[in-house]
Amino acid sequence: MAISAALILAAGKGTRMKSALVKVLHELAGRPMLGWPLAAAREAGAGQIVIVAGHQADQVQKRFRAVPGIKIALQEEQLGTGHAVSCSLDQLDGLSGAVLILCGDTPLLTAATLQRLAAEHAASGAAVTVLTARLERPFGYGRIVRDSEGRVRRIVEQKDASPDEQAIDEVNSGIYCMELEFLRAHIGRLGSENAQNEYYLTDLVGIAVAEHAGCSAVVADDPDEIMGVNDRVQLAHAARILRQRINLQLMLAGVTLVDPDQTYIDASVQVGSDTVIWPGCVLRGATSIGSGCTLENNVRVSDCVIADRVQLKAGSVLSEAQVAEDVSVGPMAHLRPGSVLQAQVKIGNFVETKKVVMGTGSKASHLTYLGDAEIGSDVNIGCGTITCNYDGRHKHKTVIGDGVFVGSDVQLVAPVTVGANALIAAGTTVTQDVPPDSLAIARTPQVNKTDWCLKKRDNG
The missing domain is CATH 3.90.550.10 (Spore Coat Polysaccharide Biosynthesis Protein SpsA; Chain A)
Known part of the structure; x- marks a missing residue:
């Protein structure tokens, strides 16, 4: 009728x-x-x-x-x-x-x-x-x-x-x-x-x-x-039943929820078959998760598009990001809005990205901030790298070409461009564009004062 x-x-x-x-x-x-x-x-x-x-x-x-x-x-x-x-x-x-x-x-x-x-x-x-x-x-x-x-x-x-x-x-x-x-x-x-x-x-x-x-x-x-909802107790009870319904439908469709009672998935979320979701995960908003993915404990994803065979490791947080196939994120990584990771990218522990495009096969394995940047394919971002994108009033862009190797503890002061296949030495602060196939190094010369510590102690 x-x-x-x-x-x-x-x-x-x-x-x-x-x-x-x-x-x-x-x-x-x-x-x-x-x-x-x-x-x-x-x-x-x-x-x-x-x-x-x-x-x-x-x-x-x-x-x-x-x-x-x-x-x-x-x-x-x-x-x-x-x-x-x-x-x-x-x-x-x-x-x-x-x-x-x-x-x-x-x-x-x-x-x-x-x-x-x-x-x-x-x-x-x-x-x-x-x-x-x-x-x-x-x-x-x-x-x-x-x-x-x-x-x-x-x-x-x-x-x-x-x-x-x-x-x-x-x-x-x-x-x-x-x-x-x-x-x-x-x-x-x-x-x-x-x-x-x-x-x-x-x-x-x-x-x-x-x-x-x-x-x-x-x-x-x-x-x-x-059941009418009149107070916070009934609100929580109704929400629990709705989550059970959502989780049941996902499991019947081929998604593995290791502990459904500790998995929080919005009605608007889509998840592909053979994806495994561990306890404590929260999937919200217009999120789409592909097939064959693994979401480890306590991952939080909001309004993201995640392709097939992606591994989101424990404690990672993703919001308004796009992640291509065969990408690894985390543990404890933070993908902020505008992050676009192309295929086979690796984002490691305690790495934060914002308004970044990372090309195929690039990696930032740990302790790094990448903001307002365009990064090519097969780029290595060393530990402790920072894109210095904010001058106090405006945001500026960093561009890194294909095949670049960025050493540890590097600061890239935007706006700056690093050409393809260049090498940035560890500890460098990059304030000027780096030509392709070049080595950039900016360090204070090291001075060793022999026996200085002994003399300091004896005169103490």
């Missing part, structure tokens, strides 16, 4: 989060909380998505305005779920058919469950279909009241429920599929005569029954899907 639209209710502040940031923008596994039900609705086939925002509506709009097919409706006063939906209907002018109504704080909801909900809604012909779940401890949730034949008759909120109703274990998720025509016709009939003095969307169930329009229900296979 085609779903015309989805409404996502996200106007609440989330006071139990105890945060300056509105609840639905807190992040789980690389997405803001609101992004998870949004993605589920889109995958389920919702053509138009309307977010009902309230607290920090400007921040919600800023975060999602670049997402195609998203509209924002404003609920200035938070007067309940029914009021929230009424604030959004203008955004659905011209549409007809079924609409999904979701909660912005249910990040575990899946597209498969929404598709089941929509399919049951179509098959039943009901005006309202509600997603429910059975919980061992249903406290806090609205209860699903059925008649003797198992048909849904109404939903009663926890605070308004009698003792018998509170004993019911089937609860309302707050997630619905409704006919837009029915919704438009009856949303104005909702009242606020209840313990919260709010307009409950759940009252539409009773109206649908009274009008003989029909109310159906789908019980979620996994009760976790309806």
Whole structure:
């Protein structure tokens, strides 16, 4: 069944989060909380998505305005779920058919469950279909009241429920599929005569029954899907479940996770088969890892493109970098934004790069800083080398040609160019361009004073 639209209710502040940031923008596994039900609705086939925002509506709009097919409706006063939906209907002018109504704080909801909900809604012909779940401890949730034949008759909120109703274990998720025509016709009939003095969307169930329009229900296979996130404890619990789902899919696709419980991978990350990821690794953002790679313990990668057969050794940090095939990085290396490593490059321990292109087969094995540099192929960068790229006001570029050998403890004071196949002697400070095939050496002459230490001690 085609779903015309989805409404996502996200106007609440989330006071139990105890945060300056509105609840639905807190992040789980690389997405803001609101992004998870949004993605589920889109995958389920919702053509138009309307977010009902309230607290920090400007921040919600800023975060999602670049997402195609998203509209924002404003609920200035938070007067309940029914009021929230009424604030959004203008955004659905011209549409007809079924609409999904979701909660912005249910990040575990899946597209498969929404598709089941929509399919049951179509098959039943009901005006309202509600997603429910059975919980061992249903406290806090609205209860699903059925008649003797198992048909849904109404939903009663926890605070308004009698003792018998509170004993019911089937609860309302707050997630619905409704006919837009029915919704438009009856949303104005909702009242606020209840313990919260709010307009409950759940009252539409009773109206649908009274009008003989029909109310159906789908019980979620996994009760976790309806879990709302209200505090930091629930945020961490939901994030753990999302990571488990992500890791499961990666392992089924041929990725080895040595300890999935200690591996943190965002939903947006792609990993090729036969890659091995050791505990403590964090992969974030628009990161792509190729096939046959090894990521040792505690590697952190953000927004990087990593090709096949790359070895990222323990403790290395990479951000906004591009790494070609058969490259080795680390241990304890730091690739900062703009680092481009071509095939078979070696970056060793305690090497930092920033805005650097390193040609095929080049290596910087240890204790080196390379910034704002273009380095050719088969270049050896000795231990302790520094590109001095900043003069206090501006950054300057270092260019090193193919086949250059840079000795240990060399400073290259940019802007400077070293020609192909040149040799820079250890301890040199390069302040002028070096011609190709040349030796550059700049040292203070060594003076040995024989027996100086003995004389110093005897005269002491």
